[in-house]
Amino acid sequence: MDQWVKSSIPLQMHRGCIIASFQLDLDEKNLKLFRQELLSSIVEHNNLKGIIFDLSGLEIIDLVDFQGIKSIISMIKLTGFETVISGLKPAVVSSLILMDADVDDLNAALNLDEAYVILDNINRLKL
Amino acid sequence: MDDFTRNAQQLCELYGITEQDTNYIHQLKDTALKALPGMIESWYNWLKSTPEFFEYFADTNTLERVQRMQLGFWEQFFDADIDGDYVKSRRKVGEVHARIGLSQEIYLAGVDHFLSLFVEMLGTLDWSHSDLNLARRALNKMVHMDMTIIVQSYENIVNQKITAQSKTLMAMSTPVTQIWDGILLLPVVGLIDSRRAQDIMDNTLDQISNHNAQSFILDISGVAVVDTAVANHLIKITKATRLMGCECIISGLSPAVAQTIVELGIDVGTIKTTSNLKAAIQIAFNKLNMKIVKQ
Numbered sequence: 001m002d003q004w005v006k007s008s009i010p011l012q013m014h015r016g017c018i019i020a021s022f023q024l025d026l027d028e029k030n031l032k033l034f035r036q037e038l039l040s041s042i043v044e045h046n047n048l049k050g051i052i053f054d055l056s057g058l059e060i061i062d063l064v065d066f067q068g069i070k071s072i073i074s075m076i077k078l079t080g081f082e083t084v085i086s087g088l089k090p091a092v093v094s095s096l097i098l099m100d101a102d103v104d105d106l107n108a109a110l111n112l113d114e115a116y117v118i119l120d121n122i123n124r125l126k127l
Numbered sequence: 128m129d130d131f132t133r134n135a136q137q138l139c140e141l142y143g144i145t146e147q148d149t150n151y152i153h154q155l156k157d158t159a160l161k162a163l164p165g166m167i168e169s170w171y172n173w174l175k176s177t178p179e180f181f182e183y184f185a186d187t188n189t190l191e192r193v194q195r196m197q198l199g200f201w202e203q204f205f206d207a208d209i210d211g212d213y214v215k216s217r218r219k220v221g222e223v224h225a226r227i228g229l230s231q232e233i234y235l236a237g238v239d240h241f242l243s244l245f246v247e248m249l250g251t252l253d254w255s256h257s258d259l260n261l262a263r264r265a266l267n268k269m270v271h272m273d274m275t276i277i278v279q280s281y282e283n284i285v286n287q288k289i290t291a292q293s294k295t296l297m298a299m300s301t302p303v304t305q306i307w308d309g310i311l312l313l314p315v316v317g318l319i320d321s322r323r324a325q326d327i328m329d330n331t332l333d334q335i336s337n338h339n340a341q342s343f344i345l346d347i348s349g350v351a352v353v354d355t356a357v358a359n360h361l362i363k364i365t366k367a368t369r370l371m372g373c374e375c376i377i378s379g380l381s382p383a384v385a386q387t388i389v390e391l392g393i394d395v396g397t398i399k400t401t402s403n404l405k406a407a408i409q410i411a412f413n414k415l416n417m418k419i420v421k422q
Contacts, residue, residue: 088370090332097328097367104396109372110339118372 007033011041016049017119018042019112023057026065035072042079050119051076052112056087066101073106082107082122086115135214142272148265149207155262156205158248163201166244167194170237179233201241204269217273221280225288231281235274242270301327303334310411311340311373312404316349324360328367335373342411343368346404348379358393365398374399374414378407 007030012019020038024030042048053069055061061069073083086109096103107122109115133141171194174180184190203216224234245266249259300323303313311334313327331343345364347353353361365375376399380388385402388395401407412418 085370086372088372090329090336090371093332093367093370094325094329096370097363098325103366103370106370108370110335110341111372114341114372 007031007037009034009037011038013045015116016047017052017116018045018048018050019052019054021054021057025058025060026068028064028068031065031068031072035075038072039075039079042076042081048081049123050082050084052109052115052119053083053085054087054112055085055092056089058092059089061092061096063096063099063101066096070102070106082119084109084115084118086110086112135209135211138214138272138276139209142268142275144209144265144268144272147261148268149209151258151262151265152205152207152269155245155248155266158252159205159245160202162244162248163198166241167197169244170197170240173240174233174237177233179230183227183229204273207269209272214276217276218280221277222284224277225281225284231278234277234281238270238274242266297326301330303331305334305338305340306344306408307411307415307417309339309341309415310408311335311338311343312346313344314346314349318352319350319357319360321356321360324357324364328364331364332367332371335368335371340373342414343373343375344404344407344411345375345377346379346407347377347384348381348404350384353384353387355391355393358388358391358395362395362398374411376401376407376410378402378404 008024009030010021010023012021018038018041020034038051042051053073055069069085073085076083084107088108107118109118138144171180171184171190174184184193200216200220203213224231246263249262249266252259254262300317301313303311306312311331313331315327319327334340335343345361347361350357361377365377368375378401380400380402399407399410401410
């Protein structure tokens with residue numbers, strides 16, 4: 001039965017990147033499921049440019065969720081890929097900064113287009 | 128509007144105005160109405176000696192209208208029919224005073240003037256001593272209640288004005304403008320405290336998302352003091368813009384500011400800073416793969 005439980009965060013491939021669209025507010029169980037799905041789909045692909053977290057659907061991110069997202073990003077980094085988060089809302093950013101969240105060494109983009117550009121730049125530097 | 132004051136019944140309880148009191152006031156009505164035109168006359172004679180008179184009532188038409196309104200005001204007072212409409216009309220008086228900017232001083236002096244004339248008027252009646260005392264007490268209570276309602280609504284209007292003004296000031300103090308496609312500029316002038324830093328941040332983030340900006344230049348050449356607190360605010364703003372996917376460049380760092388920042392041991396991390404606006408614009412253009420060409 002557990003095999004059929006999926007997180008509510010859809011994953012899709014586009015232009016060599018995995019795009020994860022966060023549409024619902026997060027909870028711990030969901031994040032854990034998502035983490036497993038994402039990491040296993042990363043290792044399935046070769047020729048992957050990177051991962052984009054589209055967070056534009058989130059109205060609220062608390063520190064725990066943020067920490068969860070950050071730890072997923074570190075895990076992805078261990079598999080050798082870069083992650084860009086895109087489309088954060090002004091109010092979300094404002095509240096994260098207000099809560100003194102550690103936002104250093106995160107790649108962020110205004111929208112998906114910019115996220116591709118950032119990933120391309122990072123990949124070019126690696127070569 | 129309605130939740131800041133008591134209603135008519137609560138006001139009566141507050142001032143202990145009973146039916147007996149309103150009866151006394153009502154009995155005075157005929158005598159008072161006869162005396163009122165004279166009283167108003169005497170009040171305006173006094174008012175003529177103040178500078179306010181020429182500011183508000185110099186025009187004959189205005190003066191007549193105001194006097195008529197005053198007569199109506201006291202007529203209603205001696206009807207002593209304290210209900211919602213009565214309280215409403217008193218509030219209206221306070222609002223009008225606040226709108227035209229008539230000082231509370233003049234209004235309170237006026238009330239005192241009339242009250243003393245009413246007490247004088249009581250002396251001309253052939254009532255018993257205890258009746259006169261009770262009537263005087265009733266007058267006092269009523270006048271004070273009127274004053275409360277009027278002063279309260281006056282203050283309310285003035286407060287509304289102040290709130291509106293400070294909002295305007297706030298919006299004016301963070302003028303984030305787009306100077307090129309994808310480049311925003313905010314010149315900060317004056318002091319940065321935590322409240323203002325928060326305003327700057329919120330406003331900036333909104334503008335970034337509205338304009339899809341990729342570079343944001345924060346010009347601090349007009350900021351007088353940059354201490355640890357201010358530097359921390361600036362660092363927070365840069366972090367926030369970066370989280371939106373927009374690069375932040377701080378321009379206008381004077382030699383003095385550069386020295387204090389290093390002397391205070393503030394770690395500005397990876398924040399891009401320049402001494403003048405030109406260099407900052409150059410960085411922004413480079414990032415967007417654009418350049419300005421002389422024709």
